[in-house]
Amino acid sequence: MPIMSYAKAIRRAIDEELERDDAVFVMGQDVGAFGGVFGVTKGLQAKYGKHRVFDTPISENFLVGGGVGAALTGTRPVVELQYADFIEVAMDEVYNKAAKWRYMHGGLFTVPLVIRAPEGAANGAGPEHSQCPEGLLLSAAGLHVVTPATPADALGLLKSAIRSDNPVVFLEHKGLYGLKGEVPDGEHLVPIGVANTVRPGRDVTVVAWTSMVHRATAAAEQLAAEGVEVEVIDPRGVRPLDTETILASVRRTGRLVVGSEAPAAGGAANEVAALVAEAAIEYLAAPVTRVCGKDIPLPQSADLEQLAIPTTDDFVAACRRAMG
Numbered sequence: 001m002p003i004m005s006y007a008k009a010i011r012r013a014i015d016e017e018l019e020r021d022d023a024v025f026v027m028g029q030d031v032g033a034f035g036g037v038f039g040v041t042k043g044l045q046a047k048y049g050k051h052r053v054f055d056t057p058i059s060e061n062f063l064v065g066g067g068v069g070a071a072l073t074g075t076r077p078v079v080e081l082q083y084a085d086f087i088e089v090a091m092d093e094v095y096n097k098a099a100k101w102r103y104m105h106g107g108l109f110t111v112p113l114v115i116r117a118p119e120g121a122a123n124g125a126g127p128e129h130s131q132c133p134e135g136l137l138l139s140a141a142g143l144h145v146v147t148p149a150t151p152a153d154a155l156g157l158l159k160s161a162i163r164s165d166n167p168v169v170f171l172e173h174k175g176l177y178g179l180k181g182e183v184p185d186g187e188h189l190v191p192i193g194v195a196n197t198v199r200p201g202r203d204v205t206v207v208a209w210t211s212m213v214h215r216a217t218a219a220a221e222q223l224a225a226e227g228v229e230v231e232v233i234d235p236r237g238v239r240p241l242d243t244e245t246i247l248a249s250v251r252r253t254g255r256l257v258v259g260s261e262a263p264a265a266g267g268a269a270n271e272v273a274a275l276v277a278e279a280a281i282e283y284l285a286a287p288v289t290r291v292c293g294k295d296i297p298l299p300q301s302a303d304l305e306q307l308a309i310p311t312t313d314d315f316v317a318a319c320r321r322a323m324g
Contacts, residue, residue, distance in 0.1 A: 001184050007177035008041050009151035010116075013076060018048050021076065024317070025052045025163060028063060028080030028116075035311040037082045038177060040117060046298035055169065060086045063094035066117060068101070068167075071113040075161055082093035083129045084119035084171055099142035099168040110165035114158070120211055120261055121293075122175035122303030122311050131298065133258070134171055135236045135267035137172040144168040144192055151181040153236060156190030173210040195242035197249070201231035203250040204319045207272050208259035209234055212291075212310060216259050219315035230319055237311065246272065247280050254285035255322040261309050264292040274321070289318045 004012070017024045026041060032055045035042025045053040056063055060081060067077040081087055087094055102111050121130045137145050143297065146167050148154040154172060162222035196211060199220050208216040211236045220230035231249050235242050250256050256276050260269040273288045294308040 001181040003180050004151050004174070004183040005177065006151045006154050006179045006181075007038065007127070008170060009183050010040050010158055011044070011164070012183075013155045014214075015044060015047070017078075017159055017162045018044065018052060020148060022164075024076045025054075025070075025072060026078045026080065027054050027056050027066070027249075028247055029082050031080050036080060038174060043079070053077065060090040061093060061269050064087060064090040067113045067115070068093060068097045068111060071167070072101075072109050076112045076114075078114045078116060079114045082118070083125070084117035085128050086116070086133045087117055087133055087169070088244055091227065094137070094143070094169070095140045099140040103142055111167045111227045112165050113167045114161045115167070115169045117169055117171055118174040119171045120173040120175050121298055121305045126298055126300040127297035130305060132171070132226040132262040132293075133264055134209075135270075137169055138268055139179040139240060140239075142167070143235065145171065147171045147173075148231040148236065149176070149210050149234050150190065151179065152183045153190055153196070155183055155191065155297065156188045157236060159190050160189050163189075165262050168192070170183065171210065175211055177191065178179055190236065191220050192237060193240035193242055195233050195235045198234050199230065199232040199306040201229035201236060201253065203228050204230045204251055204255040204257060204322050205253045206230055206231060206234060206247070206256055206257045206315065206319065207233045207246055209236070209238070210261065212259040215312045218312040219319060222312070222316055224317055228319060228323060238271065238276060240273070241271065243265075243275055243279070246322055248276065250276050250280045251283045254283050256284070256288045256290065257291060257315065257318045257322060258312055259291040259315060261293050263295040265295050267292060286322045286324060289322055291315055291318045
């Protein structure tokens with residue numbers, strides 16, 4: 001299989017879907033000739049024309065609201081928000097319109113909208129450009145929220161999102177854009193709502209997503225040298241959540257660590273912990289541990305921001321506590 005970066009895998013997904021389906025189009029701030037603030041859509045306007053890849057004003061309300069309206073007509077918009085933090089500016093359109101209109105109108109139409117939203121701490125972008133808002137979106141019934149951690153998943157999940165009749169927020173981690181990995185040739189789809197067992201283990205279950213998958217995996221490899229086998233599960237998204245895979249793992253290991261770059265307060269890590277508390281508490285040999293970001297605005301400094309999010313050592317320490 002070819003090696004490809006996370007960013008190029010996202011671009012390939014958009015390219016393939018633009019070529020496959022004339023109903024797909026891309027809009028956002030500087031997504032055209034400039035290729036997006038992170039260069040992910042570079043070259044697509046030249047290939048497909050300004051009617052299918054085009055720039056918009058700096059208005060997230062317009063972007064998402066226009067995407068909802070276009071989706072209602074039968075097209076499949078891919079809307080790029082420059083930073084995931086900006087989804088809060090368009091919350092009415094995301095939370096009430098995109099998520100709920102199919103239900104509110106009795107299924108007379110679908111809302112096949114994808115919102116690409118680069119999230120996460122990277123390069124000191126500051127407190128308004130570095131957040132992970134998946135927890136904020138958890139209660140938006142009708143909305144899917146996916147979180148790819150690898151180039152292969154970025155490709156397969158985005159293609160599935162574009163083909164879905166449900167509105168999908170695609171939270172790509174901008175700190176992973178340069179990450180390289182194997183990506184299958186040909187058609188590659190990853191189903192939404194199906195977790196990936198990144199590393200099997202018998203002693204501790206770690207559930208983590210996006211950037212935290214890699215830190216959890218590094219911790220698991222370190223602990224393996226001490227005889228502790230950690231199972232790492234990447235849910236690939238927080239809504240819908242693959243509860244079956246998570247519960248089956250916890251029932252085997254009897255221990256759960258949940259890792260999220262976002263702070264614990266109001267975060268998606270709490271949903272995973274609550275799930276296990278309700279459905280598998282009798283299997284637990286130790287309390288559930290959350291490994292989450294600090295409950296502070298992310299610092300502007302690239303060095304300081306890394307002190308505000310979980311490290312590999314944090315995962316190692318959490319697993320050791322779970323083992324007693």
